[in-house]
Amino acid sequence: MKFTPEHEALRQTWKTLIDREVNPHVDQWEKEGQFPAHELFKKMGDAGLLGVDKPVEFGGSGLDFSYAMICSESLGLVNGGSIPMATGVQISMATPALARYGSDELRREFLAPSISGDYVACLGVSETGAGSDVASIKTTARRVGGDWVINGGKMWTTNGAQADWMCLLANTGDGPVHKNKSLIVVPMKNKGISIVKKLNKLGMRASDTVQTFLDEVKVPVRYTIGQPGSGFIYQMQQFQEERLWAGAGTLMGCERIINATIDYTRERQVFGRPLLDNQVVHFRLAELKSEVEALRALVYRACEEYLAGKDVTMLASMAKLKAGRLRREVSDACLQYWGGAGYLWDSPVARSYRDGRLGSIGGGADEVMLQIISKLMGTMPRLGNR
Amino acid sequence: MQFTQEHEEIRRTLRAIIDKDINPHVDQWEEEGIFPAHRVFKKLGDAGLLGINKPAEYGGMALDYSYAMVMAEELGHIRCGSVPMAIGVQTDMATPALARYGSDELRREFLAPSIAGDYVACLGVSETGAGSDVASLKTTARRIGGDWVINGGKMWTTNGTQADWMCLLANTGEGPVHKNKSLICLPMKTAGVQIVKKLDKLGMRSSDTAQIFFDNVKVPVRHTIGQEGMGFVYQMQQFQEERLWGAISAVVGMERLIDETVEYTRERKVFGRPLLDNQVIHFKLAEFRTEVELVRSLCYRACEEYLDGQDVTTLASMAKLKAGRMVRLVTDGCLQYWGGAGYLWESPTARAFRDSRLASIGGGADEVMLQIISKMMGTLPRLENR
Numbered sequence: 001m002k003f004t005p006e007h008e009a010l011r012q013t014w015k016t017l018i019d020r021e022v023n024p025h026v027d028q029w030e031k032e033g034q035f036p037a038h039e040l041f042k043k044m045g046d047a048g049l050l051g052v053d054k055p056v057e058f059g060g061s062g063l064d065f066s067y068a069m070i071c072s073e074s075l076g077l078v079n080g081g082s083i084p085m086a087t088g089v090q091i092s093m094a095t096p097a098l099a100r101y102g103s104d105e106l107r108r109e110f111l112a113p114s115i116s117g118d119y120v121a122c123l124g125v126s127e128t129g130a131g132s133d134v135a136s137i138k139t140t141a142r143r144v145g146g147d148w149v150i151n152g153g154k155m156w157t158t159n160g161a162q163a164d165w166m167c168l169l170a171n172t173g174d175g176p177v178h179k180n181k182s183l184i185v186v187p188m189k190n191k192g193i194s195i196v197k198k199l200n201k202l203g204m205r206a207s208d209t210v211q212t213f214l215d216e217v218k219v220p221v222r223y224t225i226g227q228p229g230s231g232f233i234y235q236m237q238q239f240q241e242e243r244l245w246a247g248a249g250t251l252m253g254c255e256r257i258i259n260a261t262i263d264y265t266r267e268r269q270v271f272g273r274p275l276l277d278n279q280v281v282h283f284r285l286a287e288l289k290s291e292v293e294a295l296r297a298l299v300y301r302a303c304e305e306y307l308a309g310k311d312v313t314m315l316a317s318m319a320k321l322k323a324g325r326l327r328r329e330v331s332d333a334c335l336q337y338w339g340g341a342g343y344l345w346d347s348p349v350a351r352s353y354r355d356g357r358l359g360s361i362g363g364g365a366d367e368v369m370l371q372i373i374s375k376l377m378g379t380m381p382r383l384g385n386r
Numbered sequence: 387m388q389f390t391q392e393h394e395e396i397r398r399t400l401r402a403i404i405d406k407d408i409n410p411h412v413d414q415w416e417e418e419g420i421f422p423a424h425r426v427f428k429k430l431g432d433a434g435l436l437g438i439n440k441p442a443e444y445g446g447m448a449l450d451y452s453y454a455m456v457m458a459e460e461l462g463h464i465r466c467g468s469v470p471m472a473i474g475v476q477t478d479m480a481t482p483a484l485a486r487y488g489s490d491e492l493r494r495e496f497l498a499p500s501i502a503g504d505y506v507a508c509l510g511v512s513e514t515g516a517g518s519d520v521a522s523l524k525t526t527a528r529r530i531g532g533d534w535v536i537n538g539g540k541m542w543t544t545n546g547t548q549a550d551w552m553c554l555l556a557n558t559g560e561g562p563v564h565k566n567k568s569l570i571c572l573p574m575k576t577a578g579v580q581i582v583k584k585l586d587k588l589g590m591r592s593s594d595t596a597q598i599f600f601d602n603v604k605v606p607v608r609h610t611i612g613q614e615g616m617g618f619v620y621q622m623q624q625f626q627e628e629r630l631w632g633a634i635s636a637v638v639g640m641e642r643l644i645d646e647t648v649e650y651t652r653e654r655k656v657f658g659r660p661l662l663d664n665q666v667i668h669f670k671l672a673e674f675r676t677e678v679e680l681v682r683s684l685c686y687r688a689c690e691e692y693l694d695g696q697d698v699t700t701l702a703s704m705a706k707l708k709a710g711r712m713v714r715l716v717t718d719g720c721l722q723y724w725g726g727a728g729y730l731w732e733s734p735t736a737r738a739f740r741d742s743r744l745a746s747i748g749g750g751a752d753e754v755m756l757q758i759i760s761k762m763m764g765t766l767p768r769l770e771n772r
Contacts, residue, residue, distance in 0.1 A: 001690070262765055277767035286759035290704035297683035301387070318676040373672035379648055381663035 001300035006063075007070050013047055014074035026079045027346065029206035033198070035083055037120045037162040037208075041090060045117020050091055054099045058107050059115040065241065068092055069303050072245045076252025079348060081355030082207035084249055085362075089158045090114060092245040093363075094121035094167040097183050097234040101226030110165055110185050122163035124154040124186070124212070125235060131156065132368040134169070134235060135177040139214065141170040141184060143221065148172070148184060150192075150217040156362075160210030161198050163188050169231050172224075181231035185223040192217035203354030240316050242363050244306065247299040247319030250359065254292045254330045257352045258285055261334040264341070281337055288330050295322050314376045321369035324360030331356040387686040392449070393456045399433050400460045412465045413732065415592035419584070421469055423506045423548045423594075427476060431503020436477055440485045444493050445501040451627070454478065455689050458631045459682075462638025465734065467741030468593030470635050471748075475544045476500060478631040479749075480507035480553040483569050483620040487612030496551050496571045508549035510540040510572070510598070511621060517542065518754040520555070520621060521563040525600065527556040527570060529607065534558070534570060536578075536603040542748075546596025547584050549574050555617050558610075567617035571609040578603035589740030625750065626702050630692070632749045633705035634685040636713045636742075640678045643738050644671055647720040650727070667723055674716050681709050700762045707755035710746035717742045 021043050029035035044050050052067040054060025061067070071091060075084035098111050113119040130137040139152025150170055157166070166186045173180040186193070196211040226234060262285060265276035276282055302315035331353040335342040342349040360366045374380045407429050415421035430436050439454040440446025447453070454477065461470035484497050499505040516523040525538025536556060543552070552572045559566040572579070582597045612620060648671060651662035662668055688701035721728040721735040728735035746752045760766040 001687075262763070266765075273771050274767070276765055277771040282760045282763075282765040282767070283753070283756040285765060286756045286763060287707070289763060290707055290759060293687075293701060293704050294680040294684045294708055297687035298680050301683040301686060304387070315679065318679050321673075321676055322680060367669070370669040370672045373675060374668045377648070377668075377672060377675060379652075379662055379668040379671060381660070381668070 001066070001304050003066075007067065010049075010052065010067055010070050011074050013049065014071065015077060017043065017047055017049070018074070018077045022083055023077075023079050026083065026206065029082070030080060030351070033205055034161065034208045035086065035206045037086060037159060038118075040083070041087075041120055042117040044087065045115060050087075050117055051115030052091075054095070054111065054115055055107075057104075058099070058112040060099070064307055065244075066303050066307060068241070069244060069248045069299070072248040073251055076249055076254075076256060079256075080206060080351050081253070081358065082204045084253070085204060085358075086159050086207050088242075088245050088249060089123055090121050093238065093242045094123040096241050097238045098167060098185065098225050100237075101230075101234060102185075103222070106185060106223065106225065113164075119164040120159055120162050122157050122159040122166050122188075124157060124166040124168035126156045127153060128155045128211075132365050135232065137169060137171065137181070139168070139170045141172045141182065143172070144218075146221055147218045148221055148223070150184070150186065150214045150219065153196075153211065153213045155211050156199070157210050157212055158207055160212060161195060161208035166212075167225070169235055172228050172231070175229070178232045179229050181235075182228045183225040183231040183234050184219060185225065186214075186217065186219050190217050190219065202357060203351070204358055205354075239364065240306075240313060243316040243320040243369075244299065244302055244312070246359065246363050247295065247302070247316070247323045250323035250327050251292060251296050251299070253352065253356070254288070254327060257330055257334050257349055258288055258292070260348055261285065261337055265337050275337065284333060284337075288333060291326050291329070295319065295326055298322065314373060317364075317369045317372045317376075320364060321366055321373070324366050324369075327352075327356040327359040387452070387690050389452075389456070393453060396435070396438065396453055396456050397460045400430075400435055400457055401463060403429055403433060403435070404460075404463050408469060409463075409465050412469065412592065416466060416468070416737070419591055420547070420594045421472065421592045423472060423545060424503075426469065427473075427503040427506055429503070430473065431501060436473075436503055437501030438477070440481070440497065440501055441493075443490075444485075444498040446485070450693055452689050452693060454627075455630065455634050455685065458635045459638055459685075461635050462640075462642065465642075466590075466592060466737055467639070467744065468590045470639075471590060471744075472545050472593050474628075474631050474635060475509055476507050479624065479628045480509040482627050483624045484553060484571065484611050486623075487616075487620060488571075489608070492571055492609060492611065499550075505550040506545055506548050508543050508545040508552050508574075508596075510543060510552040510554040512542045513539060514541045514597075518751050521618065523555060523557065523567075525554070525556045527554075527558045527568065529558070532607055533604045534607055534609070536570075536572070536600045536605065539582075539597065539599040541597050542585070543596045543598055544593055546598055547581055547594040552598075553611070555621055558614055558617070561615070564618045565615050567621075568614045569611040569617040569620050570605060571611065572603065572605055576603050576605060588743060589737070590744055591740075626692075626699060628749050629702040629706040629755075630685060630688055630698070632745065633681060633702070633709035634689075636709040636745060637678055637682045637685070639738065639742075640674070640681075640713055640716045643716060643720050643735065644674055644678070646734055647671065647723055651723050661723065670719060674712075674719060677712050678716070681705065681712055684708065700759060703750075703755045703758045703762075706750065707752055707759070710752050710755075713742040713745045 051060030052063050056062040114121050141148040141150045168184045168186045172182040192215040194213045199209045268275045302312045306312045335349045437446030442448040500507050513523050527534035527536045554570045554572045558568040578601045580599045585595045654661045684705045688698045692698045717738040724735050
């Protein structure tokens with residue numbers, strides 16, 4: 001992976017914005033259980049950060065995916081997982097399919113304002129009974145005249161309490177489960193949408209996550225992204241970028257915690273010398289840093305192959321799996337060396353510990369990644385033997 | 387990392403020699419406790435594979451390091467650890483300093499025949515009291531007239547009983563330990579070189595490892611590689627390539643073992659279904675494959691940065707560390723699923739299990755890698771606090 005001065009400039013822009021507009025407020029947002037998505041996304045949009053790999057016609061920069069990856073990596077500088085996740089939904093989870101397959105009209109109406117930071121987007125895939133197992137979603141969209149009439153509900157929707165529109169996956173036909181779904185843009189103010197509750201979570205406290213019901217919600221059929229019936233396929237492609245995003249997003253967060261732990265243990269004196277001087281501490285930190293660099297190498301390699309047009313399902317799934325595992329390992333190991341100070345609710349390492357736990361669940365659980373990798377290795381049993 | 391047709395060509399050429407001239411004999415060599423280094427090296431030399439990144443004037447191909455790395459990776463197809471290790475000593479451990487700093491005369495005399503496969507080389511760095519801790523070696527070379535007179539001994543010398551010459555590191559002065567050493571080309575037939583014994587090892591059975599004594603061994607001073615007193619520095623550079631070699635050479639062997647375990651467990655029926663159909667097995671193998679790709683990615687990334695002229699001490703040390711850790715985990719994990727069959731001396735799993743244990747010891751132990759990484763992270767304590 002060769003980086004250019006443009007990649008560096010992008011990193012610098014993110015760092016400046018995070019230092020000025022994000023990190024000083026994170027503690028307060030964590031306490032309030034929500035961050036002001038519109039206000040913050042507008043600042044990101046003004047800086048050109050929400051559409052680096054989106055088409056120029058709709059306000060994007062038209063750059064390749066490596067720049068989106070840099071966005072994800074840079075967001076690791078944020079002191080907490082909520083804002084990177086919310087931003088990731090906006091950039092790499094709810095919008096790639098729209099940018100790639102949406103009609104010009106639809107992109108003008110929803111993509112352009114999402115890139116400028118005027119609209120907040122959310123992704124409606126998971127349901128109470130279908131998370132990683134996407135094919136089994138129950139929400140339906142029935143065609144009545146020129147409209148879709150949508151019934152069902154979505155769960156675990158990040159940005160859901162503040163979003164202007166949802167990229168919704170629904171069953172729009174009766175065919176086989178991989179061919180009967182469509183992605184539809186649903187404005188969140190439409191009649192019949194009720195946000196049942198903001199979910200109270202172990203971590204990611206500054207991110208609003210909701211459960212949504214859809215009761216006879218009408219949207220025009222022209223709000224369908226690309227071909228009806230191709231929703232599952234589009235979503236699977238969208239997942240590829242989501243997983244690479246997750247891999248890249250873990251890197252600097254882990255490094256931030258490792259570095260904070262170095263600083264802390266260098267200051268903290270135990271038995272008359274810095275805690276860091278214990279070999280078991282600095283060796284462990286060296287080992288963790290090695291794992292982070294290995295993950296970075298895998299993410300960059302997957303990105304390179306993705307740009308070269310190869311299918312990176314395997315490498316992206318491996319990166320996502322490793323990212324989930326590693327974030328938990330780093331947070332847990334570092335918390336140990338902070339002792340009681342790390343156990344305090346507001347310590348950065350406690351926040352990393354609770355936020356990091358989601359890495360192995362969201363965006364496809366570790367076990368789903370293992371299933372995908374097994375499938376690609378040809379080792380998954382036939383259905384009858386599972 | 388973008389690979390070219392030439393990289394593929396090297397893989398193909400080496401693969402053909404492995405299939406025809408190496409793998410059919412490995413079992414016998416393992417039993418005999420030695421492999422015919424001159425015969426095997428001559429085949430490799432004839433195909434141009436012993437000087438891939440060595441100067442063309444001495445018979446090399448003068449390609450960049452990525453080609454040497456591809457060769458090291460491909461050596462993993464050899465069905466044991468001994469022969470790849472012996473080849474690695476010849477190409478990446480005993481000869482890089484000579485190729486880079488040796489006089490034309492010295493390179494004609496020792497490098498050219500080593501590239502041709504007529505000479506077998508060994509590396510004389512470790513001693514009974516100095517392995518990873520290179521600076522404390524005790525062997526001395528005293529200058530008398532136009533000669534060095536060498537006294538002392540070397541230990542753990544791979545290829546030691548068959549080698550024609552040794553790249554020897556000795557103390558040639560009284561100064562500080564990092565500035566008093568020189569690398570010297572020592573013909574093994576010189577009077578006073580005594581091979582005390584071939585060591586009996588847990589694994590790497592077909593590789594000859596020797597302990598060697600020097601009793602007033604005379605070699606001309608012109609056999610010094612590069613500058614007198616620079617031996618430690620040259621050796622540290624040589625270690626960089628050795629470590630990358632150690633890491634990348636582990637990758638394919640791990641994949642081979644995983645693939646063989648997939649095949650074995652697919653055939654083996656337990657409780658009425660293939661062993662592989664147990665989720666704990668195919669998921670574990672998926673996890674191993676993920677870790678293997680992490681090691682490979684880290685090596686490719688280090689190689690890319692090395693070619694770019696950057697110092698890759700940290701990445702090479704991380705790759706060596708992670709490879710050593712992983713190869714032990716993978717061989718142990720796979721052996722488990724083979725059950726009794728994997729416990730048989732001649733099974734591929736048992737051989738991999740005993741051979742791989744060396745990876746965390748040879749070429750700088752895991753703990754030395756951790757020390758280097760800690761040093762580069764700025765976390766190594768001052769001496770009095772260790």
